[in-house]
Amino acid sequence: MIFASDNWAGAHPDISANLSRHAAGIATAYGDGELDRAVYQRFSEIFEREVAVFFVATGTAANALSMAACNRIGGVAFCHSEAHMNVDEFGAAGFYTGGARMSPVPGPLGRINPQALDRAIMRYSQDLAPAGQPMAVTITQATEVGTVYTVDDVKAVSEVARRHGLPLHMDGARFANAIAATDISPAEMTWKSGVDIISFGGTKNGCWMADAVVVLNPDVARDLRLLRQRAGQTFSKARFISAQFEAYLTDDLWLRMARQANAMAARLAETIEDAPTGRLAWLPQANEVFAVLDRTNAEKLQAAGAKFYEWGVPQGFDGHLGDNEAIYRFVASFATTAEDVDRFGQLIAG
Amino acid sequence: MIFASDNWAGAHPDISANLSRHAAGIATAYGDGELDRAVYQRFSEIFEREVAVFFVATGTAANALSMAACNRIGGVAFCHSEAHMNVDEFGAAGFYTGGARMSPVPGPLGRINPQALDRAIMRYSQDLAPAGQPMAVTITQATEVGTVYTVDDVKAVSEVARRHGLPLHMDGARFANAIAATDISPAEMTWKSGVDIISFGGTKNGCWMADAVVVLNPDVARDLRLLRQRAGQTFSKARFISAQFEAYLTDDLWLRMARQANAMAARLAETIEDAPTGRLAWLPQANEVFAVLDRTNAEKLQAAGAKFYEWGVPQGFDGHLGDNEAIYRFVASFATTAEDVDRFGQLIAG
Amino acid sequence: MIFASDNWAGAHPDISANLSRHAAGIATAYGDGELDRAVYQRFSEIFEREVAVFFVATGTAANALSMAACNRIGGVAFCHSEAHMNVDEFGAAGFYTGGARMSPVPGPLGRINPQALDRAIMRYSQDLAPAGQPMAVTITQATEVGTVYTVDDVKAVSEVARRHGLPLHMDGARFANAIAATDISPAEMTWKSGVDIISFGGTKNGCWMADAVVVLNPDVARDLRLLRQRAGQTFSKARFISAQFEAYLTDDLWLRMARQANAMAARLAETIEDAPTGRLAWLPQANEVFAVLDRTNAEKLQAAGAKFYEWGVPQGFDGHLGDNEAIYRFVASFATTAEDVDRFGQLIAG
Amino acid sequence: MIFASDNWAGAHPDISANLSRHAAGIATAYGDGELDRAVYQRFSEIFEREVAVFFVATGTAANALSMAACNRIGGVAFCHSEAHMNVDEFGAAGFYTGGARMSPVPGPLGRINPQALDRAIMRYSQDLAPAGQPMAVTITQATEVGTVYTVDDVKAVSEVARRHGLPLHMDGARFANAIAATDISPAEMTWKSGVDIISFGGTKNGCWMADAVVVLNPDVARDLRLLRQRAGQTFSKARFISAQFEAYLTDDLWLRMARQANAMAARLAETIEDAPTGRLAWLPQANEVFAVLDRTNAEKLQAAGAKFYEWGVPQGFDGHLGDNEAIYRFVASFATTAEDVDRFGQLIAG
Incomplete structure (x- = not known):
């Protein structure tokens, strides 16, 4: 009943096995080995165009380096008011740039409002100011x-960005979950809809430590290799990341794991909807469920072994919170099982 | 015959096996899991005192974060003129701080001259300037x-540092090789001789990716945890590093691997000394051999499949370089075999 | 009819005369001369306590250095959503730190809402996040x-800051205008109400170039001297700033100039209220007037020689904007005369 | 007898008078006023080509911004081992970039050795490292x-820089003294000899506070305006700097002041040569004199009212230092008089 975060899980056995398979033998260091190149090629296939792939240590590093690669003097990046990059990464983007x-833009349930985005950019677009x-x-x-941006949602944002000549970055720490949820192709969800660069996360979805910045538009982020070097994020034995991604991207393992996480989140959502003492805060669309619980009840569940945390009230929450109620987040991962969920279900049905 | 660098090797089978062993199951993220704590404890045993351990992505990150943790406004760190941190890490220390x-201090064959260090520090110690x-x-x-600093060498440097109230950092990317070469205990080589903080490298010595900053003196580097967080170097699934270090530090695996690398370097040195067409530039003391070769000869060896690179002429080289001669570096790793060396020996004996 | 900004004016004759008076002769450089010390002492008298004074080149530098002096790793400063420091200083605070x-906090007409401030700080106060x-x-x-914060307004903000253990900075680019408008003593308006450090501006109010950071609470901003040095903001011939401040702070020149500016703003406000074609956007409290004008009308006035600029719609504006209307800012300075205002009055009266 | 530094002097009366002359009236802020433009034009005349002029607060800021404008990721600038920018500006260049x-290059008496420069650059020029x-x-x-670089000296350095594709910056804090000493035109001394950008100092030579970065080659330092803005170095009432430079650059005032300073340094050098108890450390070429004095004697002179400081032993000093001897620096300024020097002469003559 561990719904604390998807990074509490370990690695999928296929990931582990592939690491072991590639442990022996000599390979060119710093990401120029044969396996590395094969994996870069695999990314290009998945995104249906030639992309540039840069392994990094964490999702935070992926985001911060992406911003550094888009940096300008006196630069302002526009993100959702509650964007992880702005409020939960300890200022990494500020440090790297x-x-x-980061200029916060409002929007309901985690998605930027395109009109508000336009106004926010205009604030900085007067030539002389x-x-x-x-x-x-x-x-x-x-x-x-x-929640998940539909392709139309992404396009609405990218049109604003494009009109102002700005590159569009996607923080894809849970990109696999979004793809699994929508059945839209990675290409369609990204560059075909105007995304130029993505933080592509594998760590939360069954890898040990596999994060990458994938540059989809060759006109942006040209200094990424050098910026990564200076940040101490260039791995000497890069094949260790490559081995993870090779397994991850083979036979749709990444999507299979994301589908499992999403399915478990859906099962959990149903369980909560059915429970007399809780209700969904809004409809989950990927692998995270947000529920309104009575605090006393929540503590009881936690005391009984369920792991989950309280969450703030986001923009666009149109429900009601009783005096002793709060919103709680439950995260399902590739390793979450129906048994886990059902045990929790018995508990909350209690 | 790959003597290009010790990071061209993969991971030792014991490291791989331990990763697989720990892949399943749920663990607290961000370095607070049970395995993580056990590994921190193991570090304390090895260093014979309570130490603080911070996993990071690369040796460059370990060095740069160590400097950031010692940072002052208008700060100046003193290093050897040829220190990797100053001239080979793409300015990471400058970026992190x-x-x-970095104020370069001279000294023969990679070791700081303590008197020169004293003079260099004095330059910045006048109160009003x-x-x-x-x-x-x-x-x-x-x-x-x-080369390797003896314990007395370390103490001579630390006395100067201590007199000026400065913390002493050790870049231990090849710390295992130094310990294996000298048979001095890690404690004696570090904090008992005045070292306050060390970049402890496992990656070059048989791990996949296992680097850590180990704080030996609790009075220094107190902000390291926060600095690491901001730098995007805090791993969510930290147990992946822990699993490597657990195997690394069990049954002296780290020293056994370093001894193998050192022994192969010694064998290579003998081979070169015996060869009619090459000679040692100076006596190797760990796992790296520097030889003077005729350029034409070196290219012939490289063409025949030997991997090694030219190196600059360091301070303290008192040999002679003929017109067409240069210094070349050969690095042995845990994975280097006597067969590798002997094949090269036949080639150079040629 | 130049209402573009208060920095379009030159220097008051007394300021100029004092500069000339101090031009000859030798003085200790870097702010340690006799005149410098006398001026620091004068600041202490005006603030009714021992303060530390640091001259800097611009108001932007004063703000950015103040933030640098309060900096923490992963630091977040809380400011009004429309704070000059956040949205109009080209990212200087980010650069210096x-x-x-900067976390934006809402509030009507330029003043932070204390409850909103409390919530914003809480977002970052969870220990583990x-x-x-x-x-x-x-x-x-x-x-x-x-607009102007009353003493009670300042106290309401400082109580929140104090509860969270945070220093309170005041951007006093127009501090003189606030003091002149309220007749509150500088001490009461600042440290007696919980302000720890202030950017004290003279440039917009009749000096050539006289800005300083004044540290009111000796427990904050202890590294300011060093941070200023590193930023290239330490003047060798500091007496040039001292000479300006000496005149500025003698015989209440600073308040006399500010009163003139405020009075001219009030006269302008009346003029606009009386005009058939414009109205005040809200009541001015210092030396800046914001008016709602028809765009066509505004362009006509500008074409006739009046200098003023359009402004965005701030939080808390509760008026109505017609289709072709916008808000415009008019700034009066020490050099603005009744004739200037009346000429504009005739123009707008049409 | 104040030979401590040229920044202990105040401002020349012509500078002061011009400031007063321009104090009244309204002018466009931020360096776009008529006087500002006239002064930029004057710079172009003096340098015999269209140049871009950026006023800044200090010589340190001029240098640091110049470096920021030449910055690259992982960037390395090459300077003399004893360059003020590297060892005496509190790390400003590191902060701004x-x-x-800064990679130190040796050379006798303050001048870079071109061959050593070439070797230092080569260290960083290998593509893959x-x-x-x-x-x-x-x-x-x-x-x-x-000392002063001859035109040939400058060209020897610029040829190395050009060969490696690097811009050449000149720290001209005492550029006037060098021009006055050599009678070479500013154009010949700079861009005609390969200098691309210069820190042009007026403060040490009779201005209050007048420093500028002058970009001679329009292909370099294109972001300087924005970098200056972000650094809080853009003056609102820029005409205050312009008024100083207008007087400074009129009727050769700048060169007349520098000639006076140089002449007084020469007179002082003669005096010291003639004295029984001191000798020149090397021949002065501008407005600074370095002498070898017995420490006891130096303290006696200082006790009698002479202001001057001890200096380190520079590279290329080929004299002898007795047991109790040290090198001392004496600086003459536009305000130094023959009487000052002769009083010191009587003192040292004993």
């Missing part, structure tokens, strides 16, 4: 509150 | 040119 | 939209 | 030890 600002230089727009897919 | 300077604030001294063990 | 974030470290609160006095 | 390194990217060369004219 030497001080670029010493305000700053717009540098990028970033969205999170799936979002921080378990 | 927001611009601290707007020159800068000394912040740290850093040495590399084993050094960039395959 | 190496990436600290890798969100960031609250580092400071900053308010602007007089505000960006010509 | 977010961590670029993660060492860094060369970004600029910087020289100081007149140098930190009172």
